[in-house]
Amino acid sequence: MPPPKWGPSTVGGHHSPRVMKASYNVRSQNLVMPEIVNNTTIMPQQQAPSNSLFGKYDVGRLLGCGAFAKVYHARDINTGQSVAIKVINKHKISHNAHLVANVKREIDIMRQLDHPYIIKLYEVMATKTKIYFVLEFVKGGELFAKVAKGRLNESQSRKYFHQLISAIGYCHAIGVYHRDLKPENLLIDENGDLKVSDFGLSAVTGQIRSDGLLHTLCGTPSYVAPEILTKRGYDGGKADIWSCGIILFVMNAAFLPFNDSNLMMMYKKIYKGEYRCPKWMSPDLKRLLSRLLDTNPETRITVDEIKSDPWFRKGFKEMRLDDQDVESSVVRPNGANDSKKALNAFDIISFSSGLNLSSLFDGTSSASVPGVGERVVVAESPENVIEKVVEIVKEVNVKVKKRKEWGADLVDENGKCVIGLEVFRLTEKFVVVEVQCYTGGMDFYDELWSNKIRSELLKQRDVQVSDN
Numbered sequence: 001m002p003p004p005k006w007g008p009s010t011v012g013g014h015h016s017p018r019v020m021k022a023s024y025n026v027r028s029q030n031l032v033m034p035e036i037v038n039n040t041t042i043m044p045q046q047q048a049p050s051n052s053l054f055g056k057y058d059v060g061r062l063l064g065c066g067a068f069a070k071v072y073h074a075r076d077i078n079t080g081q082s083v084a085i086k087v088i089n090k091h092k093i094s095h096n097a098h099l100v101a102n103v104k105r106e107i108d109i110m111r112q113l114d115h116p117y118i119i120k121l122y123e124v125m126a127t128k129t130k131i132y133f134v135l136e137f138v139k140g141g142e143l144f145a146k147v148a149k150g151r152l153n154e155s156q157s158r159k160y161f162h163q164l165i166s167a168i169g170y171c172h173a174i175g176v177y178h179r180d181l182k183p184e185n186l187l188i189d190e191n192g193d194l195k196v197s198d199f200g201l202s203a204v205t206g207q208i209r210s211d212g213l214l215h216t217l218c219g220t221p222s223y224v225a226p227e228i229l230t231k232r233g234y235d236g237g238k239a240d241i242w243s244c245g246i247i248l249f250v251m252n253a254a255f256l257p258f259n260d261s262n263l264m265m266m267y268k269k270i271y272k273g274e275y276r277c278p279k280w281m282s283p284d285l286k287r288l289l290s291r292l293l294d295t296n297p298e299t300r301i302t303v304d305e306i307k308s309d310p311w312f313r314k315g316f317k318e319m320r321l322d323d324q325d326v327e328s329s330v331v332r333p334n335g336a337n338d339s340k341k342a343l344n345a346f347d348i349i350s351f352s353s354g355l356n357l358s359s360l361f362d363g364t365s366s367a368s369v370p371g372v373g374e375r376v377v378v379a380e381s382p383e384n385v386i387e388k389v390v391e392i393v394k395e396v397n398v399k400v401k402k403r404k405e406w407g408a409d410l411v412d413e414n415g416k417c418v419i420g421l422e423v424f425r426l427t428e429k430f431v432v433v434e435v436q437c438y439t440g441g442m443d444f445y446d447e448l449w450s451n452k453i454r455s456e457l458l459k460q461r462d463v464q465v466s467d468n
Helices: 097-110 143-148 154-173 236-253 263-272 283-292 303-307 345-351 357-361 382-394 442-467
Strands: 057-065 069-076 082-089 121-126 130-136 186-188 194-196 372-378 399-402 407-411 418-425 431-439
Touching: 057 082, 097 121, 143 186, 143 236, 154 194, 154 236, 154 303, 236 283, 236 303, 283 303, 372 442, 382 399, 382 407, 382 418, 382 431, 382 442, 418 442, 431 442
Parallel strands: none
Antiparallel strands: 057 069, 069 082, 082 130, 121 130, 186 194, 372 431, 399 407, 407 418, 418 431
16 A cells, blocks of 8 residues: 655654654644744743733743744733743745645634633734734643653543543534644643644535545544545544544553554554554453544444443533534534624634635635635624525525524525525624535525525625715
């Protein structure tokens, strides 16, 4: 089997059984904490006046470096709260449209994620030369550092695995696939709880091709699922589950299940599923690992099945997220948090140049949102926009599934085509309407949105502008 041609986000390499830290830790595409870029304007001395960023944050010590970014510890000047600030040099990535697209997608994904076991993105700011991600500061370090000191007992690893599956299940429910899960990207906070970080290689449902699969080769070799190696397409959720299986093995063994000094041989072991569990693992844990590391993605265990597994069930409490409004039949990559009522400065930046990030990257461009969709500015209240949409679709046998606050899913009579619509308040007079075709063909999108709803909504804006 020929080795896969890994993109610039990953580099070949291998681990010794005990030293698992990837030599490819600094990746050119994965621009999330703690891998981050040259910044000559922010110095690490805490007391220097130049350390004040936008008058909001006092920037302190350097936490980590990467090919295109750096991460600093900082404190909110008003509240004293510790944060991590990732600084990305725009000039170093603007020549590469793929890197630009990754950063845009990372912002779009992270601003939607709201889960206790996922690192929070508080704010995004930008100058002509740099982009600043203000992130939750997690001071306990990486899960990798814990495992590097020695294997965890099953009770400890079970707690972290509970939290990992809770976070990943949430991501999958809203159509987000991490694609680079490993101990280096799992942080431990001061309370001993796990936080999933580094969404730089994540995908959303809008990237799925017509065959229902993702096709980008990405991830870290030791944690990558065998179906990715075949280069025939893969299910992002199933691939994440495989990586979770590797992480569970590593926590309990302190070495990798698939390891070889020769990268090609390691790929062959992964493809064949050749590994051995150490004798100290319990029978229940071994059974769960065999289902997580099933080389056939069709029969690999699912998140729901994991939650029913005897080893996993011990001490597990299902988390209920009040703000989660997920229809099992409608997966929305941007629907993680329906409680937003207004756009703040971060949202506007993350939307921008006509509400995408193009203006932050010196002329490079990309689609405004993943998949097929757009954003338009309308001179209406959010409530009136939703009411107008409901009235318009009554005539064409389209079902409206309202979300919390100002959002709706428009589903055709067969239930196969879905358009998601969300409204954000921009000013007292104007709102931003974000629309995306999640499933189904372009005909449904064009007929309903482009030819009917959009023109009706923009009529009102044109009247308002004319009156002014």
